[in-house]
Amino acid sequence: MVDGEETEIQFAESVLMPAADNYYEAHNINFSSAQEDLILNCEEDAFLQFLVGVDSETSDMVRDLVGLDDVMPLLVAIDLPNRRFAIMEYGVEITNESVNGFVTKFQKSDLKFINITEERVEAPLN
Template sequence: MGRLQESPCLILFTDGETTELQFGRDVLLPVAEEYLLDHGHEGGLTLQFYVAGEDEVSDSVRDFACLDDVVPLVAILDLSERTKYLLEEGVEVSTATVHNFITRYTSDKLSPLPIRPVTSSATNTT
């Protein structure tokens, strides 16, 4: 969990079955390698990549970020900014679609969503 707070991260959530975890690795590895080649020299915060199954840590992350319990689900979480970006529902998860998702993220072409919705009581200063 601590590493999730260090820098933005892309997480591919799966159902936790061995074949699905391997699918996630197969999808993310080429994208992660290309990303690090292109952005690793920039220093600062770089995107981290994770494949998550069904376990307590994944459930905690989903709960904290208010993510639906669907699989597969691809999300970029930036806990320091308290924002999330979600791959559109219905898009087939593949190396190409994840690559495109990251390209749009790094080009600021995605709209951030709040990790936790702001409640009216949090903004009330009475």
């Protein structure tokens, strides 16, 4: 892994973790048990998952799904069940406070959402 990429991951984790911790605490989600148990017990309950996207095939698939540019840093909320996403406004500094505000607005559906359309989803080549 390149040092610059490691720095980006550390930065992303440092601004996402407080928002994730606040969210999990507010929704009484406990990760002290095995993650499989949590997922099995929460099947009916929708809860947010936080992902740091590094330069990988998975990140590329997510970018292709919603049609995102390769801009860094970028904070995106993806609502798969409702087939929509929202991007934090370009130029807004990504801080603990701005991420927390973004997550709060996402939960309240108070963001400018963009629909994930069939045209945005790229079919696999193989």
